[in-house]
Amino acid sequence: MSASGSSERQPKRRRLDKTIVRLQDGTPDAQVSLDVDVLIIDYVTYQATIALLAEAKSTAGDSKGGISAAHNLEMTNAFLAIFKAKYADYQVDDELDFRILLLKFVTLYVRRSSCNASSPTPEALKALRVRNQQRAVHWIGNAERAPTHGRHVESFDQDLPLPLEDLERNRADVLSSLNAPAEDEAYEDAFYGTSSSLALLDLLPLFMEVSATRNGMSESTLTVQWMELAGSFILQACLEMYSVRGAAGSDAIDEAFAWGFESRETTTTGDDLPEVDAMFECEDEEGEVLGWAEIKQRYLDELIPRGGESQTPVAAHLESLAAAHSVAGLHRKLLHLLNALNASMSPPVLAQLENGSLEGFTLEQTAEFLEECGLPAGWPNVSM
Structure with missing residues (x-):
């Protein structure tokens, strides 16, 4: 489970720079598209890890954690496959590379007692x-x-x-x-x-x-x-x-x-x-x-x-x-x-936005950031 391609490291991405996900006339260019995809990979990987760790703490009779973890893991694997197909020569930065590596270990460790979709062939x-x-x-x-x-x-x-x-x-x-x-x-x-x-x-x-x-x-x-x-x-x-x-x-x-x-x-x-x-x-x-x-x-x-x-x-x-x-x-x-x-590590940008603020940003700056990204104030807790 890796989104790494070439051996050359990319510079560490600027997680809270407003230019990361800014849309230009509603149509992102190639670099902005890449930045958005990186944000998504960062977010779904983080969420899948949290879900799996929660599943590991649940009892054998608690099926809710398992369903949530399976869904998150399936979504993450799908996004990683798409990402690698779109950016075959791109290597993610150290933080995201570690997040993916951590998810790999967590997945194999917490699900090793039963045969499931994560089990190696x-x-x-x-x-x-x-x-x-x-x-x-x-x-x-x-x-x-x-x-x-x-x-x-x-x-x-x-x-x-x-x-x-x-x-x-x-x-x-x-x-x-x-x-x-x-x-x-x-x-x-x-x-x-x-x-x-x-x-x-x-x-x-x-x-x-x-x-x-x-x-x-x-x-x-x-x-x-x-x-x-x-x-x-x-x-x-x-x-x-x-x-x-x-x-x-x-x-x-x-x-x-x-x-x-x-x-x-x-x-x-x-x-x-x-x-x-x-x-x-x-x-x-x-x-x-x-x-x-x-x-x-x-x-x-x-x-x-x-x-x-x-x-x-x-x-x-x-x-x-x-x-x-x-x-x-x-x-x-x-x-x-x-x-x-x-x-x-700091939560992914999208996870921070879910909580209503970005690290180092005031609430007003966060609202401005959302507006420039084309999202309504208060996202994601709004009716779309």
């Missing part, structure tokens, strides 16, 4: 997993850098996957904790936790990209709160792979924990996520941002305890971890972050 899902695995292999580089190197992971090979009845029970528990509709595992159309559904592990790189993109825009540094959330996401992605999706071996752990600063000697120009590498780099001195290695190590130690083989069977260990680190807890924290990210 099997081909797209396969390609995504190949890219994610290649990224992790590149980051690891050699066996000594693998997160599980030197740890006792034999039980993940020998005692997994879990029995089917355990996986089905765990899937039902996760859906219940998230207030998602239950599935009947006796039927073939069960979706969540199958290879056809998105895993948290599949979405982890996109989560990192969203975080890094916003972090780069604000030129800020990582907080301990974000690093704890990322560590929790990584751990939960591993728990889901083994307790819900029936994985075995340690590959999922290595892929999930393969995040952090890469030295310039190991980073290649073909890196798919350079903004993520920059996010983990310490500003004051060369190396990784302080705190991340320790936090990541702590979550890894919980998953694979140090000091020899654990006396607890791996199935019981995973169950204990799932009880201590609930998926519902991660879900609440993620929704809080996603709402904060959505609110971290």
Whole structure:
């Protein structure tokens, strides 16, 4: 879901300049038409994100949020398709590009528990997993850098996957904790936790990209709160792979924990996520941002305890971890972050007009702006 075309960045648009949507003799020229279309894309993307986040907070029996979110998402996808067809060589500015990226993550995350129009095709899902695995292999580089190197992971090979009845029970528990509709595992159309559904592990790189993109825009540094959330996401992605999706071996752990600063000697120009590498780099001195290695190590130690083989069977260990680190807890924290990210930028111009005023404009200036755009005073709360 991207409205990006060429690699050349466009200058940041002037969001509140009256010339953005001014009509000339009732007929917009090509530039004004582009500006208007950008305003529309900005608005529908913003509204779709809000609707999806509201849907994620609703209970399983509340259908109103789902209908609203589906409608907003369908409209946004339609506008994006039209926009890309009309302006194939145009690349949106950083703010709108981030808004679209955020919507992509929110859509895939909040709707991943059921099969719907937003679910990736099997081909797209396969390609995504190949890219994610290649990224992790590149980051690891050699066996000594693998997160599980030197740890006792034999039980993940020998005692997994879990029995089917355990996986089905765990899937039902996760859906219940998230207030998602239950599935009947006796039927073939069960979706969540199958290879056809998105895993948290599949979405982890996109989560990192969203975080890094916003972090780069604000030129800020990582907080301990974000690093704890990322560590929790990584751990939960591993728990889901083994307790819900029936994985075995340690590959999922290595892929999930393969995040952090890469030295310039190991980073290649073909890196798919350079903004993520920059996010983990310490500003004051060369190396990784302080705190991340320790936090990541702590979550890894919980998953694979140090000091020899654990006396607890791996199935019981995973169950204990799932009880201590609930998926519902991660879900609440993620929704809080996603709402904060959505609110971290000024609302789109059209959303501001819906509220009756533009940032930095008086009510009189807003009314004048509407008049020059050919809209009646008080729009949109007027009869047309």
